[in-house]
Amino acid sequence: MDVLVYDTKKYDRETLNAANADAGAPHKLVFVESLLNERTASLADGFPAVSLFVNDDASAPVLERLAHSGVRLITLRSTGFNNVDLDAAARCGLTVMRVANYSPYAVAEFAVALLLAVNRKLHRAYNRTREGNFALDGLQGYDIHGKTVGVIGTGRIGAVFARIMHGFGVTLLGYDLTPHPECLALGMRYVSLDALLAESDVISLHTPLLPSTYHLINAEALAKMKRGVILINTSRGALVDAEALIEALKSGHVGAVGLDVYEEEEGLFFRDRSDQIITDDVFARLMTFPNVLITGHQAFFTYEALAQIAATTIRNLSDFEAGRHNENVLVPRSA
Ligand code: NAD
Numbered sequence: 354m355d356v357l358v359y360d361t362k363k364y365d366r367e368t369l370n371a372a373n374a375d376a377g378a379p380h381k382l383v384f385v386e387s388l389l390n391e392r393t394a395s396l397a398d399g400f401p402a403v404s405l406f407v408n409d410d411a412s413a414p415v416l417e418r419l420a421h422s423g424v425r426l427i428t429l430r431s432t433g434f435n436n437v438d439l440d441a442a443a444r445c446g447l448t449v450m451r452v453a454n455y456s457p458y459a460v461a462e463f464a465v466a467l468l469l470a471v472n473r474k475l476h477r478a479y480n481r482t483r484e485g486n487f488a489l490d491g492l493q494g495y496d497i498h499g500k501t502v503g504v505i506g507t508g509r510i511g512a513v514f515a516r517i518m519h520g521f522g523v524t525l526l527g528y529d530l531t532p533h534p535e536c537l538a539l540g541m542r543y544v545s546l547d548a549l550l551a552e553s554d555v556i557s558l559h560t561p562l563l564p565s566t567y568h569l570i571n572a573e574a575l576a577k578m579k580r581g582v583i584l585i586n587t588s589r590g591a592l593v594d595a596e597a598l599i600e601a602l603k604s605g606h607v608g609a610v611g612l613d614v615y616e617e618e619e620g621l622f623f624r625d626r627s628d629q630i631i632t633d634d635v636f637a638r639l640m641t642f643p644n645v646l647i648t649g650h651q652a653f654f655t656y657e658a659l660a661q662i663a664a665t666t667i668r669n670l671s672d673f674e675a676g677r678h679n680e681n682v683l684v685p686r687s688a
Contacts, residue, residue, distance in 0.1 A: 354674045355381045356428075357400040359389045359409050362623070364659060365430070369404075372663035380670050388619070394418040402426040402673070404666060407433060407650065408619040413441035420445035428669045430662050431653075433589055434683055435562040442684045449684040450669040454509060455653075455661035461513035463652035464557050464587045467611025472497065472583060476646045491643075498522040503553030505569070506560030506588065507533040507541070514557055515539055526553055529560075550577040555585070562589035572597035581608035587652040590616035595635050602642050609644040613652045622649040 358369065361384040373380055383400070387393045389409035395418070397403050403424055405411060411427060416438060419427070427442065429451040442449045470476055473494040481487070502518045503526040504511045512533045515525055525541040527533070528549045537543075546569075550556070556578065560566045570584070570593040578584075584607060586593055595616055601607040615621070617633055631637045639645055653662075665681065672679040 354379075354402050354426075354670055355400050356383065356402045356404055356670060357397045358382055358384045358404040359387060359393070359396075360406040360623075361386060365406075365663075368659045368663035369666065372660070372667045375664070376667050376671065379674075380667065389415060391415055391418065395422070397424050398422040400424060402428060402670060404428050404430055404670075405436070407431045407436060408623065409436060410619075411437040411442070413438045416441045416445050416447060420447055426450065426670070426673050428666055428673070430666055433561055435589060435591075437683075439684050439686075443686070447684065448673060448682065450673065450679065450681045451683055452662050452665045452669075453681050455665065456655060456658040457509040457513045459655040459658040460510045460559075460587050460652040461517060463613060463648075464510075464514050464559075464585050464611075465517050467585050467587065467613065467646060467648070468497070468555060468557070468583060471585075471609035471611045471644065471646050477643060497555070500524070500554040501526060501552055503528065503549040503556045504536070504541070505529075505546070505549065505556065505558050507536045508559065510587075511557075511559035512536050514559060515541055518555075523555075546574075547577055550574055551579065553582065554579060555583045557585040558588045558592050560588060560592065562591050567591055568594040568597075570594065570598070572600065575601040575607065578607065580606055582606075583609045583611070585611045587611075587613040590614040590618055595639060599635065599638050602639075602645065609646075610639075610642075611646050611648075612639070613648045614650055615639075615647065618650060 366384050369382055373382055385396060389405055391414055394415050397419055405427060427447055427449045432452060434451050437449055474492040478492055498521055501524040504515050505528045507527045507529045512535050515536050519539045525539060526549045527536050527541045527543045528546050532543050575597055615636060669679060669681050
């Protein structure tokens with residue numbers, strides 16, 4: 354099948370070509386660097402399938418344009434699908450597939466890395482020692498051992514995060530619509546969101562971005578947290594109201610923050626913008642806090658995860674073409 358693969362970098366092209374070759378090269382993959390949006394949708398004219406990543410815009414007008422030009426399949430190279438209007442896709446007769454499950458370890462381990470870095474101030478220590486400054490003032494952290502860690506969203510990634518944190522000797526609190534058996538086995542106590550916010554020393558977010566989770570962490574939620582709380586978000590930026598977070602950081606209520614995702618990241622992340630002026634004042638303000646560490650949506654970025662994303666994407670394409678059952682189909686929804 355001819356596939357236009359949007360938003361690709363060298364590493365995407367290499368892993369997708371390798372997975373396609375491993376499968377006997379059944380698909381003709383055409384790579385573009387552009388993000389999908391209303392202006393770039395026309396690039397897909399004549400392609401029956403397109404492959405997208407997290408910041409491609411698959412809103413209703415874009416999907417209508419794609420369907421009009423003959424696209425029948427949207428296959429996402431991500432777990433999250435908040436950038437796709439699934440109802441519009443269904444209306445347009447498009448099939449939407451994703452990579453429902455790839456290394457949860459990649460993201461969970463990265464959340465732990467952010468937690469350890471902001472707690473022990475590794476980002477500041479790195480800069481200091483490079484400048485020959487070996488003073489320790491301002492670098493003090495605390496033992497994670499003995500603290501209370503709240504996990505919001507205990508699905509695949511949240512459960513792995515909980516398992517790793519269990520090894521640190523913490524009290525685990527969870528908030529989810531459905532308790533995870535493995536988390537229960539670890540001794541996690543499922544509580545209300547308010548109780549989790551009030552009791553946790555560390556809070557890590559692992560829910561998808563949905564209308565029900567949009568700005569889950571807003572001014573009200575932040576006010577309910579313990580003073581000095583460490584907040585980690587490796588899920589989706591819009592789970593957190595960034596402006597409210599800035600106020601909570603300014604007042605000193607929030608102790609430290611590790612963010613791999615940001616609400617307005619589409620215009621920023623995955624590109625070298627080091628010679629440009631950042632015009633997003635909220636993002637720029639967040640970057641000024643010494644107790645905030647921001648990374649550019651790299652939690653998924655391990656060799657294992659990329660290989661799994663590529664292999665699953667190729668399998669999704671082959672299953673769609675052959676009309677085979679596939680567990681990664683989001684649309685059409687099963688009855
Ligand atoms: P998952 O579906 O296995 O788990 C999500 C959990 O959230 C489920 O247990 C679900 O019940 C829970 N949930 C859903 N709505 C909720 C609500 N309103 N309140 C409380 N809990 C709710 O998903 P996963 O594989 O663990 O991935 C989680 C998210 O991580 C993805 O949706 C994606 O946004 C993000 N992610 C980020 C990266 C990255 O590189 N930073 C990579 C992969 C995934």
